[in-house]
Amino acid sequence: MSHPPFAVTVDLVLMTVADSVLSVLMQRRGEEPYVGALALPGGFVGIEETLDDAARRVLVGKAGVAAQDSAWLEQLYTFGDPQRDPRMRTVSVAYFALLPHAVLERAVTSKADLALRPVTEPGEPLAFDHAAIITTAYERLRGKLDYAPLAFSLLPDLFTLRDLQTLHQAITGTVLNKPAFRRRMLDTGWLEATGQRERDTSFRPAELYRHPS
Structure with missing residues (x-):
């Protein structure tokens, strides 16, 4: 029994916060289809390759x-609309990750076809x-923020509650109530007080926390 051409691909949604804006890494396509258009970094899965190996x-x-x-x-979802790729029938397994801005900035600097763009625009x-x-x-990502400690991958080893709230606001696109947010975060068990305070600040030095690994 013959079958039409069929392929499995992986696409990566690599996000960070740059200048208080949630951004995603995009790649300018150099070939058809959609030559010149922005796309997620991705590729075909090899015959002898696992999905995770292809994503890596x-x-x-x-x-x-x-x-x-x-x-x-993290494996996100499988996208399989029959018309999603004009070349042939393809199914894409999407992955996503949060990465520090410095990591993706180095990637953009190293490859001319890469760029960071706001997730929503x-x-x-x-x-x-x-x-x-x-x-x-x-x-x-927005759905997991309150029950999984994802955002800490974007923070330095030591941070303030203000830093954490600013990050959550950038990801959710909403202004959060300061007392309620701080109570919720302190109740999660994700924070460990260090007994240290900020230095070289014009504000009252805030307490520094870490996320215990």
Whole structure:
């Protein structure tokens, strides 16, 4: 029994916060289809390759993330609309990760076809169904913020509650009530007080916390 051409791909949604804006790493396509359009870093899965191995290969080879900065990738969702790729029938397994801004900035500096764009306003139409993939990742991230300690990967080792709230506001796009947010975070068990305070600040030095690993 013969079958039409069929392929499995992986696409990576790599997000960070840059200048208080939740941003995603995009790649300018150099070939058809959608030549010149922005797309998520991605690629075809090899016959002898696992999905996770393919995602790691794309992370380093196409997304420009150095091996030492390798991120934990979470499998997000499978996208399989029959019309999603004009070349052939493809199914994409999407992954997402939060990475420090410095890591993705190094990637952008190392590869001319990469750029960081705001998650909610990429500025132009995206290739394939990548706008839908990004929306799904954004909704997953917002939904997990209150029950999973994802945001700490974007913070330095020592941080203030103000830093944490600013980060959550950038991700959710909303202004959070300061007392309520701080109570909620302190009740999670995700924070460890260090007994230290900020230095070289014009404000009253705030207490520094860490996220116990």
